Amino acid sequence: MMTELVEQELVEQELVEQGYVVFPGFLTESQVAAFNTRIEELFAIEGENAGSEFKSEPGARRLANMVDKGELFEQVIQAPEVLEAVGIVLGPDFKLSSLNIRSANPHNGSAQPLHVDSGALPDERGNSVCNSVWMLDDFTEHNGALRLVPGSHRWGRKPEPGEKPESELLVTGKAGTVVVMNAHMWHGGTENFTDRQRRAMHVYYTRSDKPQQQYQKKWVRPEVQARMSHLGRRLLALDDPRNDALCALGAGMSGFMK
Ligand SMILES: O=C(O)CCC(=O)C(=O)O
Numbered sequence: 001m002m003t004e005l006v007e008q009e010l011v012e013q014e015l016v017e018q019g020y021v022v023f024p025g026f027l028t029e030s031q032v033a034a035f036n037t038r039i040e041e042l043f044a045i046e047g048e049n050a051g052s053e054f055k056s057e058p059g060a061r062r063l064a065n066m067v068d069k070g071e072l073f074e075q076v077i078q079a080p081e082v083l084e085a086v087g088i089v090l091g092p093d094f095k096l097s098s099l100n101i102r103s104a105n106p107h108n109g110s111a112q113p114l115h116v117d118s119g120a121l122p123d124e125r126g127n128s129v130c131n132s133v134w135m136l137d138d139f140t141e142h143n144g145a146l147r148l149v150p151g152s153h154r155w156g157r158k159p160e161p162g163e164k165p166e167s168e169l170l171v172t173g174k175a176g177t178v179v180v181m182n183a184h185m186w187h188g189g190t191e192n193f194t195d196r197q198r199r200a201m202h203v204y205y206t207r208s209d210k211p212q213q214q215y216q217k218k219w220v221r222p223e224v225q226a227r228m229s230h231l232g233r234r235l236l237a238l239d240d241p242r243n244d245a246l247c248a249l250g251a252g253m254s255g256f257m258k
Helices: 002-018 029-049 071-076 080-090 222-226 230-236 241-250
Strands: 020-023 060-063 094-104 129-135 146-148 169-171 178-182 187-189 198-207
Touching (some): 002 020, 002 080, 029 094, 080 094, 080 178, 080 198, 094 230
Antiparallel strands (some): 020 178, 146 169
16 A cells, blocks of 8 residues: 555556656566557558558658547556546546557657657646557667656656757667656657567547547547447547547647648
């Protein structure tokens, strides 16, 4: 009990001060394998249309609208430990913004720019965006691991093009590791210098008064919506007229993709 409390306080401290927390070994090897099998199946089925529900990115394969694409993804958005960490960043009132796959191509020749997700800065109510990056391959120094700038979520501005603070660091880890981050913190994928894909799942949340990046009620098929749990429906904002109105005005912002 005591240990749990201490661990919770550490998670909170890291998220508040550094802007991120790492959960190693969050998924087992067989869970990682199951995600990757389904993801490769989807890349093969969707072909050139892969990711078309959102945006494409040079140097990376992407899939979007993942809640719709297999029961294992319906569970992913509801992971209690991740939701607890997201609540520390966003407060109690949040929803899923999008669930995407990003796979940095072998020898892709460039890094993502440092960015904040959805181009969002904290506002008078505080933080509005929180992302989790689920490693589906080992993230190494050479294969396009996530870079981030600890504490930059408190700087109140976005990075200038090409800006590279000295405090930037690389987050490496084994497949199955999950990084929860305040997505106002400057971050981005790095260049993949290896011969293999580097896959990750991005489970992205936003405060309830902001539009979803992908309007889940539009994209997730009715039969999938119908079998969602109470928590799942709430996270997808399926019964939330305010979300309908917000998304009608404009969903779909990325931090750097056009
Ligand atoms: O996949 C990664 O390592 C980070 C990707 C990212 O920051 C993004 O696509 O917004």
